[in-house]
Amino acid sequence: MQTIGHWIDGTNHPGSGSRVGDVTNPATGEVTGQVAFAGPEEIESAVASAKKASVDWAATSVSARTQVVFRFRELLSSRKEELAAIITAEHGKVRSDALGEVARGQEVVEFACGIPHLLKGGNSPQVSSGVDVKSIRQPLGVVAIISPFNFPAMVPMWFFPIAIAAGNAVVLKPSEKDPSAAIWMAELWREAGLPAGVFTVLQGDKVAVDGLLDHPDVASISFVGSTPIAEYVYERASRAGKRVQALGGAKNHMVVLPDADLDLAADAAVSAGYGSAGERCMAISVVVAVGDTGDALVHKIAERTHTLQVGDGAADTDMGPLVTQAHRDKVASYVDAGETEGATLVVDGRSVDAQGAADGFWLGPTLFDHVTPSMSIYTDEIFGPVLSVVRADTYQEALDLVNANRYGNGTAIFTSNGGAARAFEQDVQVGMIGVNVPIPVPMAYYSFGGWKASLFGDTHAHGTEGVHFFTRGKVVTTRWPDPATAGGLELAFPKNH
Numbered sequence: 001m002q003t004i005g006h007w008i009d010g011t012n013h014p015g016s017g018s019r020v021g022d023v024t025n026p027a028t029g030e031v032t033g034q035v036a037f038a039g040p041e042e043i044e045s046a047v048a049s050a051k052k053a054s055v056d057w058a059a060t061s062v063s064a065r066t067q068v069v070f071r072f073r074e075l076l077s078s079r080k081e082e083l084a085a086i087i088t089a090e091h092g093k094v095r096s097d098a099l100g101e102v103a104r105g106q107e108v109v110e111f112a113c114g115i116p117h118l119l120k121g122g123n124s125p126q127v128s129s130g131v132d133v134k135s136i137r138q139p140l141g142v143v144a145i146i147s148p149f150n151f152p153a154m155v156p157m158w159f160f161p162i163a164i165a166a167g168n169a170v171v172l173k174p175s176e177k178d179p180s181a182a183i184w185m186a187e188l189w190r191e192a193g194l195p196a197g198v199f200t201v202l203q204g205d206k207v208a209v210d211g212l213l214d215h216p217d218v219a220s221i222s223f224v225g226s227t228p229i230a231e232y233v234y235e236r237a238s239r240a241g242k243r244v245q246a247l248g249g250a251k252n253h254m255v256v257l258p259d260a261d262l263d264l265a266a267d268a269a270v271s272a273g274y275g276s277a278g279e280r281c282m283a284i285s286v287v288v289a290v291g292d293t294g295d296a297l298v299h300k301i302a303e304r305t306h307t308l309q310v311g312d313g314a315a316d317t318d319m320g321p322l323v324t325q326a327h328r329d330k331v332a333s334y335v336d337a338g339e340t341e342g343a344t345l346v347v348d349g350r351s352v353d354a355q356g357a358a359d360g361f362w363l364g365p366t367l368f369d370h371v372t373p374s375m376s377i378y379t380d381e382i383f384g385p386v387l388s389v390v391r392a393d394t395y396q397e398a399l400d401l402v403n404a405n406r407y408g409n410g411t412a413i414f415t416s417n418g419g420a421a422r423a424f425e426q427d428v429q430v431g432m433i434g435v436n437v438p439i440p441v442p443m444a445y446y447s448f449g450g451w452k453a454s455l456f457g458d459t460h461a462h463g464t465e466g467v468h469f470f471t472r473g474k475v476v477t478t479r480w481p482d483p484a485t486a487g488g489l490e491l492a493f494p495k496n497h
């Protein structure tokens with residue numbers, strides 16, 4: 001059994017404490033490793049190493065920094081299969097999906113290769129006689145990333161390529177459920193030529209998180225995870241004077257209007273509802289069937305669920321297991337609750353025949369119809385392969401439902417009416433919107449983030465908002481006086497002349 005340690009000062013660090021956690025292969029149920037949990041000693045040495053490294057790294061030329069990021073991109077691209085295999089072994093998602101995750105992370109690395117352009121400031125010559133003004137942006141120092149289990153490579157890559165390219169040192173605290181991807185990426189950074197200490201991995205649980213939130217030498221926190229923890233992280237780190245972006249949970253609705261292509265909509269609902277076993281913050285968990293679409297749509301979705309192969313993600317299946325036995329049982333308990341609360345269970349995944357080991361954490365695609373907003377399967381983020389269909393009489397009723405939801409991460413509308421789609425874009429209270437696209441994850445050069453309980457703070461991930469988050473602005477006002485004409489007192493507030 002392997003021990004997964006920290007990565008401090010450019011090298012593996014086994015961990016000095018006795019606190020560890022089990023790492024499991026969700027497709028077999030087998031404990032494959034133990035991850036070290038950081039205590040005060042490791043937190044201190046991780047941040048101290050990052051702080052020391054941040055000084056020289058910030059002073060390194062932007063061209064030299066970019067070359068390291070570019071080399072990281074080349075290595076990642078050529079060895080992505082290795083990383084995808086690690087993700088599948090600890091998370092459970094199928095191989096093609098793991099490769100997709102790496103590809104979406106790589107896009108941010110490619111965006112960060114353009115950092116020389118992104119860091120260009122403004123320059124206004126002659127704002128007054130002989131006076132020029134320019135703006136510059138500088139790195140923050142040590143920045144921390146705390147990431148969830150569901151994207152062990154992509155979510156950290158939403159942040160660290162930009163943070164590093166901009167001249168910061170990063171401390172990443174990955175999820176304790178799938179900690180190996182972070183160590184693999186740390187080794188890749190070393191190979192790419194990143195100086196020791198600029199990228200650190202601190203493994204652990206709440207102790208490691210709290211240590212980073214409170215540490216005076218950590219300048220910012222980028223958190224992604226569930227809403228209660230996002231809110232907690234936002235409050236605690238803000239109180240400690242840090243810059244914080246904390247992305248939380250989701251309950252994403254897909255509105256299907258009567259004029260939609262129902263086959264396209266059913267394909268989208270199945271792909272977005274059951275891909276990655278529903279363990280995506282942009283998964284569709286609620287389908288809102290408007291007008292008379294409900295019966296046909298439910299039938300088409302149900303038909304498609306029966307074609308899905310559930311099994312070990314390392315084999316060529318469509319849907320893998322859930323991440324842990326505890327999470328599998330929690331999701332199954334929602335299926336029980338949905339039945340008790342009176343929803344119509346159309347497809348029951350609890351007794352799925354998975355093509356995998358008997359001890360894997362299996363739950364098949366599950367479909368409920370006639371779900372109402374008071375049921376727990378509607379109110380709660382289940383984070384599993386459970387799709388709820390809610391019926392709405394009108395477009396307005398569907399819109400009101402989406403807007404009344406406490407979350408606002410992603411949503412989609414399926415229609416052939418451009419006017420209705422445009423009205424939805426304008427009126428819906430959600431951060432990321434798809435029109436006939438079920439999982440509208442923005443490209444790296446746009447920014448990713450939700451509204452309401454899906455984001456605490458105001459800065460989304462990557463794109464120009466990411467560059468802004470990982471840098472601080474300065475404005476410099478300059479006068480180089482002509483010795484022949486300079487001088488004289490002027491006690492009044494300077495006038496522009």
Ligand code: NAD
Pocket residue numbers: 146147148149150151155173174175176204205206209210224225226227229230247248249250280281381383409449450454
């Ligand atoms: P989680 O909130 O349980 O954990 C996220 C991180 O917080 C982990 O690193 C974990 O170790 C740490 N953590 C957990 N409990 C903590 C505590 N009490 N105090 C301090 N730190 C703690 O989330 P998860 O189960 O790993 O991930 C799934 C959640 O993440 C879902 O809610 C999903 O919607 C959300 N998510 C959101 C986005 C987004 O962009 N909005 C993206 C991916 C995942």
